[in-house]
Amino acid sequence: GKGAYPHYMLKEIDEQPAVMRRLLDEYLDADGQLNISPELLQAMNAADRLYIVAAGTSYHAGLIGKTLFESLVQKPVEVHVASEFGYHMPLLSEKPFFIFLTQSGETADSRQVLVQTNALHYPSLTITNSQGSTLSREADYTLLLHAGPEIAVASTKAYTAQIAVELFLAVALGRHNQLVLAEQFDVHHELGLVATGMEALLSEKEQIETLTTDYLQTTRNAFYIGRGEDYALSLEAALKLKEISYIQAEGFAAGELKHGTIALIEAGTPVIAFLVDEKTIAHTRGNLQEVTARGAQALTIVSERFAQEGDQVILPSVNPLLTPLLGVIPGQLIAYYASLHRGYDVDQPRNLAKSVTVE
Numbered sequence: 460g461k462g463a464y465p466h467y468m469l470k471e472i473d474e475q476p477a478v479m480r481r482l483l484d485e486y487l488d489a490d491g492q493l494n495i496s497p498e499l500l501q502a503m504n505a506a507d508r509l510y511i512v513a514a515g516t517s518y519h520a521g522l523i524g525k526t527l528f529e530s531l532v533q534k535p536v537e538v539h540v541a542s543e544f545g546y547h548m549p550l551l552s553e554k555p556f557f558i559f560l561t562q563s564g565e566t567a568d569s570r571q572v573l574v575q576t577n578a579l580h581y582p583s584l585t586i587t588n589s590q591g592s593t594l595s596r597e598a599d600y601t602l603l604l605h606a607g608p609e610i611a612v613a614s615t616k617a618y619t620a621q622i623a624v625e626l627f628l629a630v631a632l633g634r635h636n637q638l639v640l641a642e643q644f645d646v647h648h649e650l651g652l653v654a655t656g657m658e659a660l661l662s663e664k665e666q667i668e669t670l671t672t673d674y675l676q677t678t679r680n681a682f683y684i685g686r687g688e689d690y691a692l693s694l695e696a697a698l699k700l701k702e703i704s705y706i707q708a709e710g711f712a713a714g715e716l717k718h719g720t721i722a723l724i725e726a727g728t729p730v731i732a733f734l735v736d737e738k739t740i741a742h743t744r745g746n747l748q749e750v751t752a753r754g755a756q757a758l759t760i761v762s763e764r765f766a767q768e769g770d771q772v773i774l775p776s777v778n779p780l781l782t783p784l785l786g787v788i789p790g791q792l793i794a795y796y797a798s799l800h801r802g803y804d805v806d807q808p809r810n811l812a813k814s815v816t817v818e
């Protein structure tokens with residue numbers, strides 16, 4: 460049940476620090492070694508390219524996974540929307556390895572791809588919250604999210620759990636190949652900092668609620684912008700916002716706005732920027748100036764060490780690879796409060812089912 464919580468979504472948002480710690484218990488031995496099967500690591504190691512296939516929020520977690528695998532394993536990764544891949548299979552590398560990300564393990568679009576890759580005898584892993592689910596049974600390997608039941612239709616803790624499991628896998632595979640970055644990555648310490656940082660953010664919900672009132676109370680549309688990982692984060696924050704508040708929200712690559720979409724900016728249009736990815740912060744701030752010059756109301760979500768006077772939401776500093784785990788929290792909370800304030804059914808948005816079992 461949801462206990463003292465008014466909604467499952469809020470409960471599940473709040474559970475995220477505990478899920479991070481539970482995952483550390485599940486995946487780390489007493490001596491700090493990651494317990495991921497050597498057969499799985501060998502199968503992935505034999506591949507020349509990883510293909511991540513997923514839908515919706517799980518696809519967005521896959522976009523973050525690409526950065527983790529490419530940084531820690533130095534192996535190329537492609538991330539695909541399942542419903543596209545199924546009918547327009549890209550030209551594959553010689554030795555592909557498939558990773559299916561699916562909270563439910565039952566998403567028909569993703570399963571349809573797995574049926575095809577199985578027919579081609581390609582090795583596969585399903586990362587899922589549901590042991591014994593269809594995609595878990597039909598893939599060669601399974602890693603569990605251990606996030607506990609996710610009841611709210613809008614996915615929250617499954618997203619952060621998926622990123623954490625991708626991290627474990629990337630670090631284990633990198634260590635398997637004696638890559639320095641992976642060998643030096645102290646998973647326990649870094650993810651522990653993330654859990655603490657999440658708690659700090661979650662203890663200041665009132666601030667996010669007030670910002671949501673100030674920026675989103677009456678608007679019909681909104682933009683999230685960012686570059687790199689902040690772009691991936693923008694896609695997820697925008698999906699959360701639109702699916703439960705029905706505000707038309709777009710996640711946009713900050714530098715791409717000026718190539719046409721900036722025409723939509725009017726006086727008062729909320730533009731929320733993620734300023735987390737060090738390499739691109741200065742450029743995204745420049746894009747914010749372009750939209751505020753056209754009347755947009757800018758709201759910033761920024762890592763502590765890059766914060767400036769006037770920034771609104773400050774994220775505690777963590778390992779740069781793990782910043783999306785913190786950045787998503789204000790995005791989830793903004794969506795929650797926007798839906799709540801408009802009087803909608805937060806947990807059961809219109810037109811949506813928790814698990815999409817048709818193609």
Ligand code: F6R
Nearest residue numbers: 515516517561562563566613614
């Ligand atoms: C969004 C959401 C959906 C799911 C998508 C995939 O909040 O919940 O976008 O992420 O339908 O579902 P799974 O992960 O079960 O395959």
